[in-house]
Amino acid sequence: MNSFVIGYYALLIGASCLAAYFKQRQIFLLIFSLTLVSFVTGIVGGAPALRSITIAAGLLALAAGVSYAFREFLIIIAPDGVAKELRTAPLTAAFGMFVIFTYAIAGIFAPVIAPFGEAEVISSAFAPADENMLLGADQLGRDMFSRIIYGARNTVGLALVATSLAFIAGALAGLLAATKGGWFDQFMGRLADVIMSIPSLIFALLILSIFGTSLFVIVIVVALIYSPRVFRLTRAVAGNVVVMDYIEAAKLRGEGTWYLIRKEILPNSTAPLVAEFGLEFCFVFLLIAGLSFLGLGIQPPTADWGSMVRENATLISFGELTPLIPAAAIALLTVAVNFVVDWMLFRSSGLKEV
Amino acid sequence: MVPKKDVLLQIKDLRIEGYSDENWIEIVHGVDLTLHKGEVLGLIGESGAGKSTIGLAAMGFARDGCRISGGSIEFDGMELTTTPESDLRALRGSRIAYVAQSAAASFNPAHRIIDQHTEAPIQYRIQKRVEAQEDAMELYHRLRLPNPDEIGFRYPHQVSGGQLQRAMTAMAMACRPDLIIFDEPTTALDVTTQIEVLAAIRDIVDQFNTAAIYITHDLAVVAQMADTIKVLLKGEEVEEAPTEQMLDAPSEDYTKSLWAVRSFKRPQKERPAAADAVPIVSVKNVDAAYGKIQVLDDVSFDIYAGMTVAVVGESGSGKSTTARCITGLLPPTKGEILFNGEALPPRYQDRSKDQLRQAQMIYQMADTALNPKIRISEIIGRPAQFYGGLRGAELKNRVDELLDLIELDPAKFYNRFPPELSGGQKQRIGIARALAAEPTFIICDEVTSALDQLVAEGILKLLDKLQQDLNLAYMFITHDLATVRSIADEVVVMQRGKVVEQGPKEKMFTPPHHPYTDLLLSSVPEMDPNWLTTLLEERGTDSIGEAANV
Numbered sequence: 001m002n003s004f005v006i007g008y009y010a011l012l013i014g015a016s017c018l019a020a021y022f023k024q025r026q027i028f029l030l031i032f033s034l035t036l037v038s039f040v041t042g043i044v045g046g047a048p049a050l051r052s053i054t055i056a057a058g059l060l061a062l063a064a065g066v067s068y069a070f071r072e073f074l075i076i077i078a079p080d081g082v083a084k085e086l087r088t089a090p091l092t093a094a095f096g097m098f099v100i101f102t103y104a105i106a107g108i109f110a111p112v113i114a115p116f117g118e119a120e121v122i123s124s125a126f127a128p129a130d131e132n133m134l135l136g137a138d139q140l141g142r143d144m145f146s147r148i149i150y151g152a153r154n155t156v157g158l159a160l161v162a163t164s165l166a167f168i169a170g171a172l173a174g175l176l177a178a179t180k181g182g183w184f185d186q187f188m189g190r191l192a193d194v195i196m197s198i199p200s201l202i203f204a205l206l207i208l209s210i211f212g213t214s215l216f217v218i219v220i221v222v223a224l225i226y227s228p229r230v231f232r233l234t235r236a237v238a239g240n241v242v243v244m245d246y247i248e249a250a251k252l253r254g255e256g257t258w259y260l261i262r263k264e265i266l267p268n269s270t271a272p273l274v275a276e277f278g279l280e281f282c283f284v285f286l287l288i289a290g291l292s293f294l295g296l297g298i299q300p301p302t303a304d305w306g307s308m309v310r311e312n313a314t315l316i317s318f319g320e321l322t323p324l325i326p327a328a329a330i331a332l333l334t335v336a337v338n339f340v341v342d343w344m345l346f347r348s349s350g351l352k353e354v
Numbered sequence: 355m356v357p358k359k360d361v362l363l364q365i366k367d368l369r370i371e372g373y374s375d376e377n378w379i380e381i382v383h384g385v386d387l388t389l390h391k392g393e394v395l396g397l398i399g400e401s402g403a404g405k406s407t408i409g410l411a412a413m414g415f416a417r418d419g420c421r422i423s424g425g426s427i428e429f430d431g432m433e434l435t436t437t438p439e440s441d442l443r444a445l446r447g448s449r450i451a452y453v454a455q456s457a458a459a460s461f462n463p464a465h466r467i468i469d470q471h472t473e474a475p476i477q478y479r480i481q482k483r484v485e486a487q488e489d490a491m492e493l494y495h496r497l498r499l500p501n502p503d504e505i506g507f508r509y510p511h512q513v514s515g516g517q518l519q520r521a522m523t524a525m526a527m528a529c530r531p532d533l534i535i536f537d538e539p540t541t542a543l544d545v546t547t548q549i550e551v552l553a554a555i556r557d558i559v560d561q562f563n564t565a566a567i568y569i570t571h572d573l574a575v576v577a578q579m580a581d582t583i584k585v586l587l588k589g590e591e592v593e594e595a596p597t598e599q600m601l602d603a604p605s606e607d608y609t610k611s612l613w614a615v616r617s618f619k620r621p622q623k624e625r626p627a628a629a630d631a632v633p634i635v636s637v638k639n640v641d642a643a644y645g646k647i648q649v650l651d652d653v654s655f656d657i658y659a660g661m662t663v664a665v666v667g668e669s670g671s672g673k674s675t676t677a678r679c680i681t682g683l684l685p686p687t688k689g690e691i692l693f694n695g696e697a698l699p700p701r702y703q704d705r706s707k708d709q710l711r712q713a714q715m716i717y718q719m720a721d722t723a724l725n726p727k728i729r730i731s732e733i734i735g736r737p738a739q740f741y742g743g744l745r746g747a748e749l750k751n752r753v754d755e756l757l758d759l760i761e762l763d764p765a766k767f768y769n770r771f772p773p774e775l776s777g778g779q780k781q782r783i784g785i786a787r788a789l790a791a792e793p794t795f796i797i798c799d800e801v802t803s804a805l806d807q808l809v810a811e812g813i814l815k816l817l818d819k820l821q822q823d824l825n826l827a828y829m830f831i832t833h834d835l836a837t838v839r840s841i842a843d844e845v846v847v848m849q850r851g852k853v854v855e856q857g858p859k860e861k862m863f864t865p866p867h868h869p870y871t872d873l874l875l876s877s878v879p880e881m882d883p884n885w886l887t888t889l890l891e892e893r894g895t896d897s898i899g900e901a902a903n904v
Contacts, residue, residue: 245723252682254740263725
């Protein structure tokens with residue numbers, strides 16, 4: 001029993017007593033069950049186990065605090081209408097927005113933030129971290145930290161372009177199919193079926209090995225693979241809107257297809273489409289990272305998270321965690337985007353109306 | 355006087371709150387209600403009066419976002435506000451039953467009717483499956499459903515709306531409850547179907563001596579069903595009295611205004627006498643079909659400028675299909691539509707901008723007829739911009755002018771979105787959108803059927819005023835003969851895609867009629883408590899089942 005362990009339990013029990021006294025039922029349950037769990041882990045794992053629980057709880061609290069502060073910050077700087085919506089955002093969504101914001105800053109200002117160039121060899125291979133290199137060097141002696149910063153720009157940027165392209169193509173086709181109907185609808189639907197029936201990764205590998213691995217080909221291939229999903233969703237959402245009387249009224253007024261799509265259908269289907277954009281972005285991002293890991297994505301020396309994992313994979317056998325950092329960056333962004341998307345899906349599903 | 359021990363339901367000072375904009379707001383302000391065994395109480399009031407909320411509270415239930423905040427609900431000696439949820443669940447379905455407005459939406463489409471019927475008795479271990487099924491068939495007999503032994507084995511979509519509503523009433527009776535709550539059970543039905551359901555409900559309530567709360571906004575209906583009537587307004591009781599007394603001598607002003615709604619009537623206009631007068635719209639021998647199923651058969655009628663032609667008939671009679679033919683959404687398979695003497699292209703895509711402008715449409719459901727994501731100014735402004743080419747200040751003036759015309763304050767409504775408006779206001783915006791195109795002819799498709807009587811009357815008066823000011827011709831599609839009586843000049847009666855009778859209104863409302871017109875006319879509930887009894891006697895009791903097959 002050292003002072004840390006005693007302090008640890010005293011804090012937990014004190015907090016749960018306070019929660020019980022102020023009738024904060026949920027907080028009490030949370031803290032008290034943590035206390036009980038700590039008894040068990042404390043006996044099994046001793047003080048180090050309790051330390052890691054403390055660190056995890058601290059990190060969580062830090063993340064929650066940052067998310068809360070970031071949400072308040074957004075509410076203050078946003079215009080009134082947006083601020084009202086932001087107030088409904090759960091902390092997870094705020095956390096997601098914060099992470100996306102950080103990535104965006106890192107990507108946009110990469111040359112300013114990164115201490116070295118992305119292809120600059122500054123040290124020996126696999127040099128350990130020192131005050132110059134925050135995360136050590138990679139297999140060619142390039143600064144790992146700088147490459148991660150540049151990676152945000154390359155990987156995320158590429159995924160964004162590819163998703164946007166897939167989205168514009170898919171959404172446009174879906175809206176047209178829903179509005180026009182008939183043979184056009186059938187044709188687009190079957191075309192989407194054909195593309196979706198081919199396993200996506202194999203399809204991408206095939207096309208990339210035929211046409212080479214230029215950025216242009218990657219973007220086109222990824223857009224081609226993901227646009228049918230967007231098409232399906234858009235067509236379904238727009239299909240529900242097209243049968244409304246106001247669409248009939250607009251048609252009888254003699255409005256053209258483009259007006260119908262732009263003014264009448266699109267404003268009524270944006271919410272699920274925006275949420276879908278977030279989801280698609282995650283898939284595209286993972287696909288591009290996967291292709292890079294296989295050596296068919298972004299080509300060296302351009303920094304990219306997927307290929308960084310592959311190039312430094314040998315380090316894992318020496319018990320080093322460095323190659324996992326770009327992987328963690330991928331995971332964190334995916335989780336963050338999903339948090340935000342969850343919130344948007346919740347809003348668009350109309351559950352909040354209850 | 356009924357002895358006190360017979361009291362089944364006693365509600366005292368009931369208060370219910372609803373959650374909106376992060377606040378609890380009281381929506382029912384202390385309503386008292388006493389119901390004896392075997393008694394039928396009618397609850398009436400416009401939408402938002404709290405009728406359904408009180409009806410549900412009688413089961414100890416509050417909708418999501420609502421809570422019972424005060425008062426007591428005593429059912430047969432049990433205090434429902436403090437009874438735990440598990441006991442309430444045992445009560446609901448077995449001793450208190452609920453019949454919802456739309457049976458079509460309340461039945462689960464994936465299960466057979468009889469399986470849903472027998473679920474409660476089996477669940478509560480009152481009957482075994484076989485017994486419960488036999489009992490269900492017995493109830494179907496009593497409710498005079500066609501093929502009572504077989505109908506329960508169909509799926510909900512395989513029977514008609516009126517039959518489904520009767521099956522739902524049978525289902526409510528499955529456990530022989532002491533109390534049934536009917537929440538607008540006939541509002542969604544045609545007049546001819548409504549009669550069957552009303553008669554069936556009344557019979558079964560009589561036979562089993564069940565108490566009932568009958569919620570509706572239709573006075574004539576409640577007059578047939580209830581022993582006592584309670585009038586509600588904005589969550590407060592206006593008055594309560596036995597039915598006869600309530601109908602003959604209502605004491606409150608609000609009740610009198612409800613009673614007076616149906617009195618709006620305007621003089622009938624005559625067709626222009628000149629022999630060479632050309633009708634605005636002339637439907638000539640039109641046939642139309644959905645796929646291979648023919649829905650219109652040789653339909654012909656004329657509409658002259660400044661006149662209102664009402665097209666009546668039950669659902670499925672082809673009223674709306676005729677409108678679709680005129681607007682060009684459904685090209686006729688035979689015949690033609692003349693506009694000012696000129697034949698219109700059958701498909702709307704082939705019509706000129708000016709032809710489209712002249713004929714406008716107002717829809718039944720203002721909710722789906724206005725794009726919820728577009729501001730009022732643009733909804734009304736778009737036709738003016740599209741047809742008239744108005745821009746900037748000119749456009750704004752025109753929109754203001756139109757808002758004035760429909761009696762809404764431009765300053766208040768200009769920048770709003772449709773979901774922020776009430777039902778009546780939305781319907782007015784729908785009218786303004788039609789007027790913005792400066793048409794000569796407007797099709798009104800059941801424009802008042804989704805609205806409360808007071809609001810509906812306002813809309814009818816507005817339409818009438820606009821007709822006089824702008825010399826518009828209306829084609830008024832409706833199944834409500836009260837509306838026809840108040841606004842029409844000429845009437846076209848349709849049945850199964852054919853015009854069975856047409857002529858000036860006065861002539862249509864005086865006998866002799868075509869048998870179908872007669873059926874329609876006699877099916878409109880009247881404000882006489884004995885109307886249903888008399889009517890059924892005249893028709894002979896067996897006609898209930900046949901009414902649907904006429």
